[in-house]
Amino acid sequence: MLQSFFEWMQGLPFSAWMLEETWASPIIQCAHLVALVGFAGAVLVVDMRLLGRGLIKTPLNQLARELDRWMIWSFVALFVTGAPQVLSTALKQYYSPFFWWKMQIIVIGLLFNFTIRRRVAFAKEGTLGHWPKVVGFLSIGIWTSVSVYARLIGLLS
Amino acid sequence: MRSLFEWVDALPSSIALRESLNAYPTMLTIHVVSMCLFAGLIAYWDMRLIGFTLKKVPVSNIPTRLFPWALTGYGINLITGALLLYSQPMRYYGNFYFWAKMALMLVAGINMFWFHYATYKSVQAWDQGREIPLNARLAGVVSLVLWAAVVVTGRMMAYSGLMPGWWNNLNIGA
Ligand code: HEM
Ligand code: HEM
Numbered sequence: 064m065l066q067s068f069f070e071w072m073q074g075l076p077f078s079a080w081m082l083e084e085t086w087a088s089p090i091i092q093c094a095h096l097v098a099l100v101g102f103a104g105a106v107l108v109v110d111m112r113l114l115g116r117g118l119i120k121t122p123l124n125q126l127a128r129e130l131d132r133w134m135i136w137s138f139v140a141l142f143v144t145g146a147p148q149v150l151s152t153a154l155k156q157y158y159s160p161f162f163w164w165k166m167q168i169i170v171i172g173l174l175f176n177f178t179i180r181r182r183v184a185f186a187k188e189g190t191l192g193h194w195p196k197v198v199g200f201l202s203i204g205i206w207t208s209v210s211v212y213a214r215l216i217g218l219l220s
Numbered sequence: 221m222r223s224l225f226e227w228v229d230a231l232p233s234s235i236a237l238r239e240s241l242n243a244y245p246t247m248l249t250i251h252v253v254s255m256c257l258f259a260g261l262i263a264y265w266d267m268r269l270i271g272f273t274l275k276k277v278p279v280s281n282i283p284t285r286l287f288p289w290a291l292t293g294y295g296i297n298l299i300t301g302a303l304l305l306y307s308q309p310m311r312y313y314g315n316f317y318f319w320a321k322m323a324l325m326l327v328a329g330i331n332m333f334w335f336h337y338a339t340y341k342s343v344q345a346w347d348q349g350r351e352i353p354l355n356a357r358l359a360g361v362v363s364l365v366l367w368a369a370v371v372v373t374g375r376m377m378a379y380s381g382l383m384p385g386w387w388n389n390l391n392i393g394a
Contacts, residue, residue: 085382086382089375089376089379089382092375093371093372093375093376096252096371096372096374096375097368097371097372099256100255100256100259100260100263100367100368100371101260101263102260103256103257103259103260104259104260104261104262104263104264105260105264106260107256107257107260107261107289108261108264108274108286111286111289116285116289117285117286117289118277118281118282118285118286119285120277120278120281120285121276121277121281125276126274126277129273129274129276130273130274133273207253207256210249210252210253210256211249211253214245214248214249214252215245215249218244218245218248218249219245
């Protein structure tokens, strides 16, 4: 089922176009990395604040609210620049364990963000004990491992 | 320059790194993750200067509170970058994107120092305000564009077949 879906993606005219057009893949890959930098900064500034580091003079919920948009829109940019690569290299991705780990951790990261992390970051400060630290630490861990697995797709698959 | 690269290329430690199966993936992965720490934070500093975001954060807070982390990322980035280069100097010697990346980093560095020793001196006057002087905003735009270009040329180094025609005509790699 899943395999035939990936075979279907690989067979799309768009995938063929991506592979034939010399500059398509490199441009998309560069854009994915630029989007990654935007995403990383938005996530890190808040996570560091959750850990009690970084911009401690600014209220946490104010920082978190402001950077929420940046995090969401850079994730959209990551998706928009990631999806074409999945299409054009669908079979490579299908057979790469790192790809599946990356996708699973992304799902975990998104769920974690929208259920727990945002709530903790938007909450009144000083009411949650050590939890903000735990949340900041987990968030950094999640997105770092997404990046590591992502890079390993290309290097080891 | 070429003989320096060739000399490194022949060093036993360079050969050992080059022949190790794990060294390249490990170094490149750490290079990318540390880039996130460095470039991610710098990008939001630049955007604070330009006035895109974090407008309520006093400008001077960012250098004091975030730069130590950004510099840590940069340090790791520099070390892994240097190791990557050390392990395959002749792969990068003729690579247009490698030299472009080094030049862009140099210009980004000059922009940073210039901003720091000229424009930033007056920060007390615009620290809290929303009215950032034009020079500071320009420095932010220049920095944002240059670091993005460093990321792009960094990724393009893998495409040795996609270098500009005039560069290929120089035959530097041959
Ligand atoms: C749903 C959204 C995403 C999709 C569909 C996606 C897809 C992809 C694909 C297909 C690749 C190429 C892998 C290869 O074959 O070499 C890639 C590379 C990469 N992705 Fe993503 N990605 C997404 C989100 C993310 C996120 C959230 C992160 C980090 C937090 C991330 C970090 C990376 C990194 C570091 C690379 C390696 C870049 C390189 O050097 O080429 N991606 N992505
Ligand atoms: C002295 C400093 C640096 C050196 C010597 C260096 C060197 C390298 C080398 C040798 C590669 C491997 C290219 C390849 O084999 O494909 C690389 C990749 C890369 N570098 Fe650097 N680098 C440095 C600093 C930086 C900085 C400051 C940034 C970003 C702000 C950066 C961003 C990148 C990116 C995005 C890649 C591609 C990673 C990938 O393929 O996923 N580098 N660098």
